Amino acid sequence: MKAGIVxxxxxxxxxxxxxLSNAKAQSANFPFCTIEPNIGVVNVPDPRLEKLADMVEPDxxxx
Numbered sequence: 845m846k847a848g849i850v851x852x853x854x855x856x857x858x859x860x861x862x863x864l865s866n867a868k869a870q871s872a873n874f875p876f877c878t879i880e881p882n883i884g885v886v887n888v889p890d891p892r893l894e895k896l897a898d899m900v901e902p903d904x905x906x907x
Contacts, residue, residue, distance in 0.1 A: 858882070 849857045858871035858878045865884030870877060887907060897905045 849861055851857050853875035854873070854877075856871075858869045861867060861869050861882055861884060862871065865886050867882060867884045869882040869884075890907070893905065893907060
């Protein structure tokens, strides 16, 4: 899944991104501090994955 964080300038988008992805995107208290997009990866645990792996028995399980 891909998702984006959009909003008005200086509302905390980079701060939220840093909290969710444990990244170090630049964030400061002035508008347009972050111009370039930041990309992060977040692991989302899903207990259904283990159940599927038990049923299918794959060689490898990658969340």
